[in-house]
Every structure is written in structure tokens, then in C-alpha cells.
Amino acid sequence: MENLSEMKILSTFEALVRDSILIYGPHEKIEKDYEGYPIEFRICPSLLKKPPTVGALLGASFNKGRKWGPGSDMYCPDERLILAKINNTHDFALNLFCVDKPQFILLTLDSYKRQHQTLDDDDFVAALEVLRHLDNIYIIFNCSENGGCSRVHKHMQGLRGPPKAFELFTQQSGNGASKVPFKYFMQRFSQALPNISASDVLNAYGRLLESSRGVLGLSQADDTCPHNVILWKDTMIVIPRRKGHFEQASANAAGMLGSVWVAERSTVEDWMRLGPRIVLQELGVPYSGL
Template structure:
């Protein structure tokens, strides 16, 4: 599946009104200490539901029509095509990028609080490595990782410039002084197989779990196969995993994986003002797992 086809299908969905996207976006930068944050202000998010601070338990899945068995994501009308026997590609309903995609498991019973497996990595890498443009893929694992749906899915967008992790794009880049734990790996040519990528992910997740264990829960307690709440971010050049403690400070201040890298999509100036009032650097420290003073 090539990028020109994906963009064509995405544009059709936007033009039909099925997908909400606005190309009249504005980037607003804000410096907080040593860190430069970017707010993406877009009207496309105006009708998106806010983050639920107390989401329903796992048995609270909606039983609406046109959802795959076991799924709480309605993909009917949004589907772009199959990537593999285990995953298919859909457009996100409320988009803050062109395109904003979801890679969803064909098995509707796979859960967003589970860690990634080889099928996830295989399907993701087969897509990511064939795209002409530089894309970033991310996974919000668990309630505290910033997910809002139970059906297991990853997301992809064209890579925004000047993320906190952009130092990884160069061999000698120096990391910014973030105040939360993150673990990363620059990818060498021999790393770029699904099996090797899974090994790297599991190693980074193990490091994250040691830091994040016991700080939060995934959709309640005693869930089978539940992983430490975390964010996973992958480009063609690097991988990052960071443990999460909370999804949001309040209903207007929550972030996914990309938000933890300083790129926060919002619908209104009021949300930006709320973030600044709360303190951006301190908020990310609270949403992630705080680094201990040396």
C-alpha cells in the first residue's frame, strides 16, 4: 500500500465529511525553561470528546452496530485497506495531521493495555518502511498511557519537526533535559527487521516497567496480559518507550505519546492557556514518571 493511495483515500474521506480535518492549522510555540513546546491549534478537534479521567471498566464496551466482534472502535466507512492478515489501516475520525492513521488489529478482542507483539511490529514496519514521507508511529498503552479505546491500535502521522526526541535523528544529537523517564535506541541497519525491533521494544519496555511499576493501573486491576502503562514511538531511525503515570491533569490537559514529546494538539486557545497556567514541564513530569534528582 503506497503513500499516494493512502493520501487519496484520506482526502476522499475528508471531502465527504466522514473524517474531520482542517488544513488551517496554527503552530504556537511556548518556551518553558529549557524546553520548547509546540501547540497545534486546529478546529478539527473541537468536537472530539475530552479525555475521560474515570473511564469505564473493560466490560463497558459499547455494543453498537458496525463494529467488529469484541471491538469498541467503529471503523465502518473509515477503512483504507488491509496491511496484513492481522492488521488493517483506517483514518482517524478527528485528525490533526494529513493523514492521521490508525493501524488496528483484525482481532477485535486484542486490548490496548497489552504490550506490542511480533504481528504488531511486522505490520507496522511493513507500512512505515514503505512510506516515502517521514512518519512517526505511536502506541498509547493503557488508560494511563493516554488511550481512549480498548481495541488495540497504533497511530501514524507525518513526523512533526522539533520534537523533544528529534535529537535522535542525528548521530551526535544531545537529548534535552526532560524531567520524566524515557528510554530510546537509535536504529542501525541490522536493527531494521521486525524480530530485532521487537527485541529492542521489549528491552525498552523492561526498563520502563522497572521505573513505572506500581504507579498506576490499566483499566482497573488483575487484567490478563496487561503491560506497564507506557508510550511507544517509532520512526525509521529510532525507537522510544516511556512509562506513564497519568493520562491527564484535567479534562483539558491530557496528552498521548506525541504530546509527551512536546507537540500538543488542541482545539482552542483556552486549552493552551490552561496548559501554561498548569506549567508545561511540571505537567509532563507528573504525567510521565518523574526523574529523580541526581
Template structure:
């Protein structure tokens, strides 16, 4: 099975042109230097962070959602990606395209660790599309998720991420102020089963340093993965334990944000305080 990138782009553009999907290709980008790290902040239309309901809360269902799901997919669906996952366009996009890889089973949850079907479906897309894409997963409320239905996201890989040094054999690791665990990959000789083993190993390392440290750890559903971010390209995998997703409902960072590509809706999310021109997002979110 392969994925037709031209079809995906055509469907995405059609949804944008019809007004169903919100995307502006003339987004303002601000660069900020934080120590040795250069961070890019993109101003784009996006919703504010919504706290996910507890595991005991009943998910409201409408005819726009699959059974057990809290994600509206009707009208956004692009096609079946595998036997277990389907592709939809993200309603509020900051890339062309910005996709969600959603489990066909609407009862799978975003606070669960990834399994073989998740990684196999993501790897199918990454390894067959012509362009360079990145797949990422925001696990748990403190990992930056705002919906319960289990899903990964995919966008064309932004340039100059903190992890971009992994694209080069002798790349120099930048100094970051959070714990992260990573592995270089051989795109020609890597299977989904091997990727799952690598993910489980990195997640175990992340769990050893992050267990019990998340802000909402006490109320997390039992036997779930620690809040973490998973980021995967054809050349590397990164797992980051998370302590918090945001300073407040406006200023939050997801998996790609942790690698230095942050999307915000307003200038107010970047600079806070009376008369201040002080970037608070970086320090408050990144310090693990």
C-alpha cells in the same frame, strides 16, 4: 508486501472532502519554551479524553464495529495493511494523513504490550512509504488511550521533536523532566523481530521505574503492561512510562505530545486560571 502512499493520501483526502473525516490544514500553532525545550501546541478539532471502560465492562457492539471492538471503522477503512492489521483514517485528524493501524481481531486490547504482528505491520508501513512517518502507541488509560480496541497511530513525522536528536549520530540529548528510554536504529538492517527485542528491552526498563506509579494502577486489568508510550520511526524507537494521561478531561498528552508536539482543541486547554496566561499543560503532564 508494500504500502502505496499515494493511494493512502487519495483515500484520506476523499474522506476529508466528503466530511466523514474532520481535518483543517490551516491549524493555529503556538510555540512555548519550557526550560531548554521548545513545545509546539496545535489547535485542532479533537474529542476530549474519554476514560476507557474497565476490562470487565461489556463493549457495546453495533453494525458499525467489528466483533469485540469499540472503534467505529465502517466508512473510515482505507485498506488491509497486513494479515493481522488494517488501516483506517482517524475521524479527528491533526495531520495529513492521520491513520490508525487497527488489529483485525477486535478483542485485542489497548492495555496489552505490543507483539510481533503489531510491530511487523507498523514497520511495513514505515519502511516502504516514501515519506518519513512516525508510528505511536498509547498503552493503557494512563498512557493516553481512549479506546479499548488495540491500535497504533501513524502521521508524517513532525519536525523538532524532543527525540529528533536521535536522527543524528552525534545529536545532543535534551534535558527532559520525565523518564524515557530509546535506541537508534539502522533502517537498512533492521527486522521486525529485532525491533520486538528492542521494544521488550526498553519496556522492561520503563517497567522497572514505572511499575505501580500510574494513577489508575490499582484498577488496571491483571497481567497487563504498565501504561507507556511507544514511538517508532525508521531511525529510532522511544518508550516512555506514564503516570497520568491528563490533568482533566480537556488537557491531555499522548505519545507524540510527550515528545513536544501537543494537540489541543481550545485555548482553555493551554492557559488555565482566572486571567492567567500560564501554560499548565507541560508541567502537570510531563513530571513523572
């Protein structure tokens, strides 16, 4: 990734938007504070073209390119999307459906790896490599459908940070009642993540994941522990998840931290009707218990 500059990335991004390969368009922001929890709704009509759930099909125009490997449910309609290969384990690419300019995807070259599987050492090596070369990017991982994923080929995403509500998480413990409406587990490192070894991050992740299993009532025998991971600056946050959707409202890792992406204003109205804090408690684990 040494030769990958932000100018080069933006130039490629803009060219792919002009060529209608990459989907990015005008969007509206609605920012509010809900009982101390800030949320930014980003209404992006272009997301109507994005498959909303696992198994949903891409539009015919996106199926013109090759699949991202024989076991993949993702397509690569243009090789310019691929910005770099990392350690012969991951492709670092521009996301086909962007809410940020730019937005990244980091997906396994082994296209049979699945999104319900937990992160491993190769994943963290690749994620930390991205964080070393690009400032102001945070990494998210949505483990399983209940964690908010819509594609099963194992991948992480990179977005411009920080997430809207991030500071609330670092200002208090995740083990007691707080302005954060759901349980979470956090590791703050002594240095910025790019300076930490992947093995140390993996070990911390294992501890936080075990805590997540505990609040979800899962054992090691359970194959899947639905959860979200957020990597930003010197912090890793793991959020145990019960659901991917509550009625018409849904959220991935970014959404749980207050950066909610929707295709239509009606979805924001659904959040308002249900109550944002109630939605987040239903998607995660409320402090009052399961």
C-alpha cells in the same frame, strides 16, 4: 501496500473530508520553547467531536457505520477509510479525527485485543510494513488510559514526523538529568527501522519495557505497564507513564515529544498555568523520582 501511493491516499482523504466522513479542519499552531524543551500546540476545533476519554461516546453521525469488529469501541462509517490490510492481522486506515493531512491508524483485526496490552510481533511486523512504504511517517502507541489512549481496541497511529522535540532525545542519554523533563528509554538501531527485523525490534522493546516497569515500581505480575512508544527513522523511544491527565492537561505519545493536540485555546492556557514542564513530569516520571 505496494499499490498505495501518497497521491492515492491524499485523494481518498480529501474525498472523505468533502463527504463529512473524516474530520479535519483549520487549525492554529503555537510554538514555544520551555527551558530548552520545544512544544507545538496545535489547536484543532474539529477535535471537539472526538471522544476525549475511554468510554466516551461518538456522536450519532459516526455511529452509522459498522463497528470495527465485535469487541471494538471504534466505528468504520465508510469502507474507504481502510487503505490496506497487512498480513491478515491489521487494518491500515485513515484516522477519523485528523490533526495531520493525512493521519493514520493501524488497528488489530482481532477486535478483542486491548490497548492496555503490550505490543507483540504482529504489531511490529505491521508497523515496519507501514514505515517501509511511507516516508516521513512516525508511529506511536499509547498503552492504556494512563498512556493517553481514548479507545480500547488495540491500535497504533501514524503521523507526519518528526515529533517536535525528537532531536533532544537522540542528543543525550535517557538516564540522567537533561532538558527532557521526564525519564525515557531509547534504542537506536544500526539501520533505519524498515531494514530491521520485527523480532529484533520486539526484543529491544522488551528491554525498554522492563526498564519502564522498573521506574514505575511494577513487577511482571502487573498486567499493565502504562507507557508510550515512538518509532521514527532508526529510533525507538519508550516513555513510562503515571497519568493520562494532569488537571485539564493531557498528552499522548506525540504530546510527550512536544506535539500537543488540543480542541480549544483554553486547554493551552491550562498548560501555561500549570507549566508545560510540570505537566510532562506529572504525566511521566520526573528525574527526581516518583
